[in-house]
Amino acid sequence: MCHIYFIGIIEIKERQTASFLSEKILQIIDSFNISISQIFSITCDNGANMLAAVKKLKEVYEYEQLCIRFDEEDIEEKEQEIDQNLFTEELNNKLKENLNLVRCAVHTPQLAILDVINKSNADVKKLTDVAKKSRSAKYKTYFECHKGHYPPLWGQTRWGGIYEMVSSFLQQRQFFEKLAEQFPEMDLSNNWKFIIDYEQAFKPLFLTTKEMQSPHVSLSDFYLKWIVAIQKIKAMNKNPFSESLVTTLTTRLAALRESQAFKMALYLDPRLNFAGSTLFTSDEKEEIQNYVVETWQRIRELKHSPTKCSENFQIQKMETENDMFITELFGGSTMNDAMSTESNFMQQLKALEVEIRRPFDFNVWNHWTERKGTHPELSAVAEVVLATPSNQVTVERAFSALALVLSNARSTLSEETLSNILLIKLNRSVFENIIPTLYDWKTNQEQADVQLN
Template identity: 30%
Template sequence: MLKAVSLLSDIQERAVSNEDATCEETEEIGEDVEMVGEDEGSQEEPILQLDSVSHGHVLRSVRCAAHTLQLAVDDSLKQASNIIAKARRVAKRLRSQNVVCVLKRMGHKRAIVDCATRWHSTHDMLQRLLELKTFCEDMAPTIPDLHLSESEWEYVSNTVDALKPAKIATKCLQSDQLTAGEFYGVWLKCSLDTEKLASPFARKVAQCIKARQSTLFDNDAFIAAVFLDPRYRLFLTECQTEKEKIHLYRTWEAIQNLEPRNAASGSDVCAAASPTQSQTSSDDEIEHLLMEKERDTSSTQRRPHVSIVSLLDTYSKEARLRRTEDLFQYWARYSVSNPDLYKLAMSVIPLPVTQVSVERAFSSLKFILSPLRSSLNEKVLEDILLVRLNKQYGL
């Protein structure tokens, strides 16, 4: 996906640059274009362009926040690979049949063996191993595979403590409705809680988190969504704020460019539905004048693009919203008093910051489309999946 988006971005950037160059060449040759005959001009092939490119907009990708956090933790775990390998060897020995019988007789829980590609299971394995530390130390003279030095036990304990904030953050990132501002708060809390720990491994985890966060925060779409969240807006620097105002201004231009088309399509539908009425309206000079006045009035009543900049300036000076307040209820108050700013916010804030919803859909699909039910048609399968994924709405 990342490679596909990168290739599309390069293609669109070249198309935008070629379009600008073509416009400049057209202005230079000016009168020469008029000298071209109809036959000669008809031989030119039409150029197919994406609609977004024609307005100067280029496709950009937003990294999955949950996956980025997993990559940061994986980077840090590479520094502890030797200790984790020794801990895994001890856990496997504790899972042997004779040791399991002894653990069960003494009332201890069974050891956990992790999956190397899932660091959550590694955290659970190390945490369970700490619970069995006394048992391992008592049985080490009899079973040498259960021996770990005191420094190794301390490292295991520091690893568990350092990974705990990241594990809590991962659980929070799995929520159904997660905005960019809420994610920013979760990421910031994870980073602060990890930095509070004094162990060398915790410092390494914090460094990896900061190194990976640039792929998330250096994105105009993400920063714009945080800017329009009054709960976390103050974390942005002045430079970021001014940059995002420009980005939001361009976003508003893109929204405005779509509106005339919708109006034109609606008028075409009305004309097709009642051709007699459109014909009589065009013949009536008074009706024609009234239609022109109506268009002039609607264009003057429409808020100009510059007003969005002033509205964003006014919004940036408002008081901070408490973290416990609902973001969408806050913006619902603007739907009547300031519909333009509300429309812009509702176009930017719903930015998806994780792919958890997609994974949840795939997980549900796995239980529905089993080998025993492979004859389900597309419509029935889609209806069942819709009901399964929207139980909270009472469907």
């Protein structure tokens, strides 16, 4: 799988409201000549402004689809049915999930951690206080002489920050116990049980979070990693944090599964959807199958239709009239081939429920790539769904790269220049494969050698 990161940079000085963010997002994707109808999903954190911005973008998408479905003469009539910029209930319900919201799979476990233990916990406060104090000049000599390490200070934006601090204390327990003998204010005698229990309970989740920070983790891969972490924590039945942590992880996972993209990813994964699987009810399966069919229809329309809605409608209208004319002239039906293809597509889609279960380490991407010849429609949908990012770690890496590029010595770089630099920097592996094929390096090198000689 190859991902290309398009980078759009806009300096923002205004208040980041939902309307403002959605407007800027549309501005950025338009600069790359991308239509909102080409976007399958948006992965973001759980910030209220971002969630509301996605809702605004859905409204824009719905309006574009309204243009496609009705000609310009009907638009005004349909717009009269809109109440406060929302479309009729029937149309809204049909289109609202076509722009899928995916909540960051790395940010969500952090919220689950804070559901159980947050910064207001007495033990966390004590450990944070000791971690801060240890950096003062009073203890510097002791740390240097005994080769101690300062426990990391955590922040709200750092995933697993509290765990890293707690783990550091546990790894250096002997060091801090000796430190307390000389400096009583650093004593943690009443906190060691908390430290041991916390480190044990939250370690599986912390390691899972680290695994999910790979360049790309599909939604189904994330789901499997998450449920394995839950199982490991559940097995710690004597740990005081186990039950509450399992409960919040299970609840938040159920909420994430409400996403249309998430459901399709699980359904198209043979490690989860197989003969005898109880992951989905019969009603859920039917719902997901409809999602898959709708996604394939979107893919097909984008492949064969212009992006402008009015032109798209006129062409569709002309094709329909021409088909009707030929059918009336020579007979037959224009739908035979389409119906046959659609019937075969549905058979293959339903047949996924009776296939064998694949092992945990099965490569689902290769599985669908190899099926392009036999399952072209399903393969096309699977490639879109499996490419859906389960987290926004790449965005965080882009911010880090931006900090290296936009240094004090380069503070006057324009937005366009910054975007171009980051585009190359973040897609280095892609450019390394593309550039050697752009022209004949060998011939140019030979000519250069001749000129030098």
